[in-house]
Amino acid sequence: MMPEEIIQDIVYEALDKKDLSVFNVIFTSSFGENRKGEMSITFYLAEDLDFLLGPKILNYDRLFDREGIEVFRESNTVVLSGAALTKLSKILL
Numbered sequence: 001m002m003p004e005e006i007i008q009d010i011v012y013e014a015l016d017k018k019d020l021s022v023f024n025v026i027f028t029s030s031f032g033e034n035r036k037g038e039m040s041i042t043f044y045l046a047e048d049l050d051f052l053l054g055p056k057i058l059n060y061d062r063l064f065d066r067e068g069i070e071v072f073r074e075s076n077t078v079v080l081s082g083a084a085l086t087k088l089s090k091i092l093l
Helices: 004-017 046-053 082-092
Strands: 022-030 036-043 069-072 077-081
Touching (some): 004 022, 036 046, 036 082, 077 082
Antiparallel strands (some): 022 036, 036 077, 069 077
């Protein structure tokens, strides 16, 4: 598996290419049998968070199962894990 810092940089650059103002990307993962990862993305602008959650990327409003997505609008942050994180990586990378 790639180091966490490289994954963070790749996601940051992919979002930047979509003209999204990313403040911070943090990826953490655990090791062992059930390897799990979690990514926190914070934007400067609420509009950029809305774009990520919108129909062109995550399509949050139309998701039947929102497990793995936590949205913190007051800080323009989304935390992704599980299937949601996999979906984002397939779309961006």
